[in-house]
Amino acid sequence: MSSRQTDPENPLAALGLFGRLGHALAGLMILPVAWLPARVHLWLGGILGRLAFRLLKRRRVIAVANIERCQEAGFLPASLDAVSTARESFVGVARTILESLAFYRRGMGYFKGRYGFVGEDRLQEALKGLKKGGPGLILLTAHIGCWELAPQAIRERFGIRIVIVGRSQGGPLTNALIAESRTKTGNGYIFKANTARVMLQTLRDGGIIGTLFDQAAIVESEGALLPFMGRPAHTNLGPERLAAKTGSTLLPVFAIRDGARHSIEFGEPIPAPPGAGRDWAANAALTLNDTLGERILKDPGQWMWGHRRWKTPEGIKEDPLSY
Numbered sequence: 001m002s003s004r005q006t007d008p009e010n011p012l013a014a015l016g017l018f019g020r021l022g023h024a025l026a027g028l029m030i031l032p033v034a035w036l037p038a039r040v041h042l043w044l045g046g047i048l049g050r051l052a053f054r055l056l057k058r059r060r061v062i063a064v065a066n067i068e069r070c071q072e073a074g075f076l077p078a079s080l081d082a083v084s085t086a087r088e089s090f091v092g093v094a095r096t097i098l099e100s101l102a103f104y105r106r107g108m109g110y111f112k113g114r115y116g117f118v119g120e121d122r123l124q125e126a127l128k129g130l131k132k133g134g135p136g137l138i139l140l141t142a143h144i145g146c147w148e149l150a151p152q153a154i155r156e157r158f159g160i161r162i163v164i165v166g167r168s169q170g171g172p173l174t175n176a177l178i179a180e181s182r183t184k185t186g187n188g189y190i191f192k193a194n195t196a197r198v199m200l201q202t203l204r205d206g207g208i209i210g211t212l213f214d215q216a217a218i219v220e221s222e223g224a225l226l227p228f229m230g231r232p233a234h235t236n237l238g239p240e241r242l243a244a245k246t247g248s249t250l251l252p253v254f255a256i257r258d259g260a261r262h263s264i265e266f267g268e269p270i271p272a273p274p275g276a277g278r279d280w281a282a283n284a285a286l287t288l289n290d291t292l293g294e295r296i297l298k299d300p301g302q303w304m305w306g307h308r309r310w311k312t313p314e315g316i317k318e319d320p321l322s323y
Helices: 017-034 038-055 059-074 080-111 120-131 149-158 170-182 198-202 238-248 278-298 313-318
Strands: 115-118 137-141 164-165 188-191 208-212 223-227 231-236 249-258 261-267
Touching: 017 170, 017 278, 038 059, 038 249, 059 080, 059 198, 080 149, 080 170, 115 149, 115 170, 120 149, 120 249, 120 261, 137 149, 137 238, 149 164, 149 249, 149 261, 164 170, 164 198, 170 223, 198 208, 198 238, 223 278, 231 238, 231 278, 238 249, 238 278, 249 278
Parallel strands: 115 261, 137 208, 137 249, 164 188, 164 208
Antiparallel strands: 223 231, 249 261
């Protein structure tokens, strides 16, 4: 694998002539939105989120159904208004998109004075092991609050370089724009497909990886069926297996929105003990599911309820769009 693939210093290199023209056009289209004040982004995100909630029927149905099923499981309170919470979730996603566009053009200056850290001593403790030449660190976040901010704010505040791992989001242009944004502060970025060797080497070299952990893994070899918010969910064990193989530490971190401000919250670290195997990985994944569930319970509208977190192989066989 080339260095460009593992650490895209120039994410535009994979684009042809038309791709570069598309990139230039996208930059021009983003520009007027990106330079709006943060308060306007909040207001505009509210309008766009509510509009999306009305227009995106399938996602609306999924979001409301997910909330109601978690209420039926006894995790969410019965008094919670499922429709209002789902609408709030759509608004949060719209605001995150606008904030990400602003960051793409303006960098961390856009968030200056509008974010802080909670539990940063947990990160500092984990970083001590890296400085002593110990194994690596895996930062795990979720689709809650402004999830794109967490690795960038950590890079800005602590000066540590995170290799962000993400899924391909479509064509080369979209992927190039995402890679360009996620590497803006000096972080690295790689796609999940065919990168296990790169991630293992990064961790064995005492590096730091960051990825999302709240997506469904319906391939049996990749995950396990574990409780999440009172319901069985196919849970990806990839990060936990990497930690077990390398002796690395898992550290959850969430960027929670509070109006125009953001709180970067670190959870309890989960170090992999010597000889850790699949049982440890499953228990660690369960702990992370519980950690995220507890955070969602504090402010349910901040999580992205519209994705198919509880889909199953059996359901997909009957209906590829099942949730």
